[in-house]
Amino acid sequence: DSGVTQTPKHLITATGQRVTLRCSPRSGDLSVYWYQQSLDQGLQFLIQYYNGEERAKGNILERFSAQQFPDLHSELNLSSLELGDSALYFCASSVGKGQWTHEQYFGPGTRLTVT
Amino acid sequence: DAKTTQPNSMESNEEEPVHLPCNHSTISGTDYIHWYRQLPSQGPEYVIHGLTSNVNNRMASLAIAEDRKSSTLILHRATLRDAAVYYCILRLSGYALNFGKGTSLLVTP
Numbered sequence: 261d262s263g264v265t266q267t268p269k270h271l272i273t274a275t276g277q278r279v280t281l282r283c284s285p286r287s288g289d290l291s292v293y294w295y296q297q298s299l300d301q302g303l304q305f306l307i308q309y310y311n312g313e314e315r316a317k318g319n320i321l322e323r324f325s326a327q328q329f330p331d332l333h334s335e336l337n338l339s340s341l342e343l344g345d346s347a348l349y350f351c352a353s354s355v356g357k358g359q360w361t362h363e364q365y366f367g368p369g370t371r372l373t374v375t
Numbered sequence: 376d377a378k379t380t381q382p383n384s385m386e387s388n389e390e391e392p393v394h395l396p397c398n399h400s401t402i403s404g405t406d407y408i409h410w411y412r413q414l415p416s417q418g419p420e421y422v423i424h425g426l427t428s429n430v431n432n433r434m435a436s437l438a439i440a441e442d443r444k445s446s447t448l449i450l451h452r453a454t455l456r457d458a459a460v461y462y463c464i465l466r467l468s469g470y471a472l473n474f475g476k477g478t479s480l481l482v483t484p
Contacts, residue, residue, distance in 0.1 A: 262418065262420075264418075293471055293472075295472075295474075302474060302475070302476055302477075303413075303419070303462075303472075303474035304474070305467060305471040305472065305473070305474075308470075308471055316467070316470070316471055318467065318471060350418050350419070352418070352419075352472075357470065358470050361470065362407060362409060362421075362424045363421045363424075364419075364421065364472060365421070366418030366419045366420065367418055368417065368418055369418050
């Protein structure tokens with residue numbers, strides 16, 4: 261158990277809909293990262309927040325957005341869903357934000373199926 | 376961002392040592408080398424990291440070539456629980472993890 265929790269575990273929704281994925285980082289961790297894992301693209305970094313502020317952006321679509329709240333939990337919002345958005349979405353957390361932070365702790369993931 | 380190259384798959388016998396290679400010929404002087412693994416149906420898990428010197432921890436050892444263009448993750452005695460996809464990772468400029476395709480390790484009894 262990494263200490264990172266993600267809800268829900270599974271989500272099935274239709275094309276065009278909007279969903280919210282939630283992540284609670286390990287106690288004391290200030291950074292939250294979101295990753296997407298699909299069969300064709302592998303594991304890809306989407307976005308990082310550090311103590312409530314956006315820190316880095318990866319291959320995140322404009323239809324996707326995220327935020328980190330004062331209690332440090334984070335939400336990933338996916339809108340206008342397409343079939344290709346079906347994937348496993350992982351949240352990870354770490355203590356720091358930068359060069360000297362090497363360990364990220366991953367949650368169990370949310371499996372999103374778009375029909 | 377520098378890239379890594381790993382074999383798609385490797386096979387090992389249980390209780391035998393496993394050497395998982397990784398090439399990172401475009402690594403920069405300040406890039407740390409990280410290894411993560413992903414067990415079936417789980418999120419990735421940190422294994423080890425290093426910069427220049429060889430590193431050991433309770434899970435594995437990391438051997439880094441003198442020119443830093445390659446590294447090897449060493450599992451000293453593979454168990455069935457070690458069957459996973461192993462990722463050799465350099466980081467993106469924002470310090471997020473830049474996962475490649477990884478090496479799928481099969482451990483046979």
